[in-house]
Amino acid sequence: MSAQETFAADWLSLREPADHAARSAALAEKLEHALSDRPTLRIVDLGCGHGNNLRWLAPRLSGRQRWLMVDRDPALLDWLQDRSAARPPAPGLDIETRHTDLADSDLAFLAEHDLVTASALFDLVSEDWLTRLAQACRKHRCGALLALSVTGDWCFLDIRQRSISDPDDRFVRQQFNRHQCSDKGLGAALGPAAARVLPRVFADHRFDVDTRPSDWLLAAGDALTLRLGPPLLQGWRDAAVEQAAQEAKRIEQWHERRSGALVAGELGLRVGHVDLLALPTS
Template identity: 45%
Template sequence: MKTTDVPRYTPDWLELRESADAAARSPELIEELRPRLSGPPLVIHDLGCGTGSMGRWLAPRLSGPQLWILHDRDPDLLDRAALRMPRAATDGSRIAIATARGDLKRLTASTLDGASLVTASALLDVLTAEEVDGIAAACAAAQCPALLALSVVGRVEITPADPLDAEIAEAFNAHQRRGDLVGPDAMAVASETFARYGATVRTHASPWTLGADHAALTAEWLRGWVGAAVEHRPELAGRAEAYLRRRLAIAATGALRVVVHHRDLLALPASRTLGAAA
């Protein structure tokens, strides 16, 4: 499966999940990253930027002038992201924005010339191993760190439990691996790949914890989770429809708790000429 075949994500879905993403991402990895950032200015490439939620989360956590280069294949999402990026860092320094429309297969060391950081959110698990290798190779050649957040790991906890939970989860995970996508194996694949290029790799848990305060997100996530499972295993359709009704009814009361497990990854290049830290 090529990157260009990956389903487009709607702005509504990306907006709905932004607060949960922000709460889940690992600030601990940023502290490890800071001493390895070169600048000023910091030059940050945001891959598959969507509506720009990663930039809105990370840019205020870095000091000094920044140039964010937003990458996405969807021009509408690029426009939304550029408009909504912060224009000043936490210390008041200027943040400049540029956009780059295109396929990740075009990412090379020359694309990353002068880059301080490559970042992405909820991207790795919708790539193939070849595409992960391309990102790791480009980062290694450019001697650029990578901070890649919110990759699913194939584990979901739902309370109260239901007899169909495990079967739906298994079918969903299989759907995530369709067409050679790494899916829930993203962390293992990316960790091994970046390490093969000489990077030091750190990972940190970044789970969504959804409860009564996230009713709309929980309902939409449930619909997508069950829908993907049925797409992979159509024979589940009848039981899955009843399952979804049960789950949505409990969620509507505020009594459903869902933990969707993710991990964040930081890859630090083997060597780098250090500049001013952020």
């Protein structure tokens, strides 16, 4: 792996426990009930990375499953294959990988699949791309379980898990959210608007839509918070500086203050996300 690929895999591994703790089990149960008549569940995982979504969802679906794992990073796909062979996420799985850039794909591979799923993807895509996905899902009568779309709402927590905020937090959050709307390779990115746009687009294409909150809750002093928090804050700082370079000193001072308190076990984090289940209507 290159240094960039190693960083990507490390970040995905860091966030996996927070993702798994946050996701909506209720939507997975509703999906399991809706697809219970399929002898084999045929699932496409878009932007699958190294298999975070697979490892959470596969054990929650019964029966035989056939997964098509789609990503543009061949190193992550190789990592996924090796780990899945060594430690299968669930019995009765067939796993195929496909190296594909979603920006150039016509999504024809959704044909003859029951479900498309993705995790932490839709803040990176444009509304036009999302509309193409909804159209393809409707054409092939394919359900969708789309997890962990960021809402743009995050805050620090005190040791009693009460929300706290100050003007610098709000300023950095605003700059980060603006940065998230730049083109990430799939058109003008939705950024935090994804959580609002996703249900509307699927409802417009005649899907029954259900959404549930899936916020990260990282308690002050918790081991996961101490691992995940520093790179998360660094990413917010870097994006905010890139967005508002003239305020770099203010942002750096904010980062030093907040990251110091987090590492000292004085602060936790809540990071807003939404899960969505869309099932085609008759």
